[in-house]
Amino acid sequence: MRKVTLKNYLTVAFGLFVLLAVNACNPSSNEKKNDASQVEAKELPGNSIYHIDGYWSDQNGDSLQLKAFAGKPVVFTMIFTHCEYACPMMVNDLxxxxxxxSPEERQKFHFVMVSFDHVRDLPARLKEYAEAQELGSNWSLLHGNEDLVKELAIATDISFEFVDDGGIAHSNRKLVLDKQGVILKSFNGLGTDPELMKSVLEELF
Known part of the structure; x- marks a missing residue:
């Protein structure tokens, strides 16, 4: 049996100490992400909709929270993909x-559309819709659970109600959010003048 000397013991102990110290100073990527998220939440204004907790799935199947959109202005609305009249017009407005x-300017802001329909508008369906509408990478279509959708609708003052024929009665409301998720301007109805929305957005660049 190999004899363990005091020198060998101290060498091993010192090595373990260095390893633990390095790990303590270099947290894992998950820890870094969690710390960053906590900092973001603390820095958000009290009236930011990004304070809403919970995870959404986008059209690519990725899971995210609303605060992931912090840092850029956002054009926001709520729709559902089986809507045959108002929602296509809302999308056309956007x-x-x-x-x-210009293509360069489009990278300075983001479009976010959240579905009212938590049952049918799963990520695969949202992806089909995004492709059919020829929506680019600066568009996010989100699916959330029933409670999360209701909470966001209340926070954005967008009303909706499921009706007997499988449709959804809803208000037509488009919002411009600042870089921290605060509602700066709302546009109600269909056929909104895009120049009006543009003027609000440009002030945020």
Whole structure:
């Protein structure tokens, strides 16, 4: 049997101490992400909708929280993909807005559309819808559970109600959020002048 000397013991002990010290000074990527999220939450204004907890799934199946959109202005609305009249017009309003900006300018803000329909509008369906509407990478379509959708609708003052024929009666409301998720301007109804929304957005660049 190999004899363990005091020198060998001290060498091993010192090595373990150095290893533990390095790990303590270099937290894992998950710890870094958690710390960053906590800092972001503390820095958000009290009236930011990004304070809403809970995870959403986007059209690519990725899980995220609303505060993931912090850092850029956001054009926000709520729709559902089986809507045959108002929602396509809402999307068209936003596409007209997008067309007023150059490809470079479009990277300075983001479109977020949340579905009212937590049952049918799963990520795969949202992806199909995004492709059919030819929506680019600066568009996020989100699916959430029933309670989360209701909470967000209340926070954004968007009303909706499921009706007997499988449809959803809802208000048509588009919002411009600042970089911290605070509602700066709302546009109600269909056929909104895209120049009006553009003027609000440009002040945030």
């Amino acid at each position: 596409k007209k807005l997008e067309a007023l900006f």
